Amino acid sequence: MREFTKSLDEIIETFEKNIIQQTLKDTHGNQAKAAVVLGISKRKINYKIAKHKIDSRSIKEEYKATENFLESWHHYSNVVRHDNHGQSLLLP
Numbered sequence: 001m002r003e004f005t006k007s008l009d010e011i012i013e014t015f016e017k018n019i020i021q022q023t024l025k026d027t028h029g030n031q032a033k034a035a036v037v038l039g040i041s042k043r044k045i046n047y048k049i050a051k052h053k054i055d056s057r058s059i060k061e062e063y064k065a066t067e068n069f070l071e072s073w074h075h076y077s078n079v080v081r082h083d084n085h086g087q088s089l090l091l092p
Contacts, residue, residue, distance in 0.1 A: 017052040020045070021059070029060025 027033035
């Protein structure tokens, strides 16, 4: 018989932490939206974020950095086009 190294409580805690982290990523770090998605109060999600030591601020910063990169890339891709020979053409 296989031995388990984690108790049921530890498994549930890990699962809860992962669900909260993923929901925060899906809501771009917005705790209020994550609480709504999870069907819990803002107070409860704040408690669980602190309990699990989740860095929601870094999740929000990661989203902003990605958003800024995508905006820059979109702007660049609209400015640069290529001719039939692969040469870059700057558009006015």
